[in-house]
Amino acid sequence: MATFIGGLIVGLLNCWQIALLTLATGPLIVAAGGISNIFLHRLAENIQDAYAEAASIAEQVATFIQSAKLSYLFLSIHQPKLLSDTLLMAGVSLILIVLFQTAAILQFGFVDYTFILVWCN
Numbered sequence: 001m002a003t004f005i006g007g008l009i010v011g012l013l014n015c016w017q018i019a020l021l022t023l024a025t026g027p028l029i030v031a032a033g034g035i036s037n038i039f040l041h042r043l044a045e046n047i048q049d050a051y052a053e054a055a056s057i058a059e060q061v062a063t064f065i066q067s068a069k070l071s072y073l074f075l076s077i078h079q080p081k082l083l084s085d086t087l088l089m090a091g092v093s094l095i096l097i098v099l100f101q102t103a104a105i106l107q108f109g110f111v112d113y114t115f116i117l118v119w120c121n
Contacts, residue, residue, distance in 0.1 A: 011019035
């Protein structure tokens with residue numbers, strides 16, 4: 001604060017027009033910095049929320065993969081015929097999903113992910 005006041009006094013003594021211009025535009029510069037700080041703070045919060053959601057989804061995927069591995073191990077040991085039929089149906093389902101989604105992209109220009117959720121359940 002003392003540096004600011006000292007600089008202002010020196011500025012007023014040497015060239016009072018520039019010192020007054022600085023006094024007039026200083027609050028505008030401070031206000032612009034405050035507004036940008038608010039926007040950056042909100043952006044940081046949004047990024048943090050996005051990372052939290054991504055971590056939650058990654059945790060769910062890891063749990064699903066572990067469950068799928070255990071199911072595969074159980075079926076391969078106890079019911080190999082059922083496993084081969086299940087894998088065949090999963091392959092056909094995947095091919096159909098890819099075909100339908102490709103058709104949706106070509107026709108509408110977007111993918112409807114609700115179709116995949118309904119198909120998988």
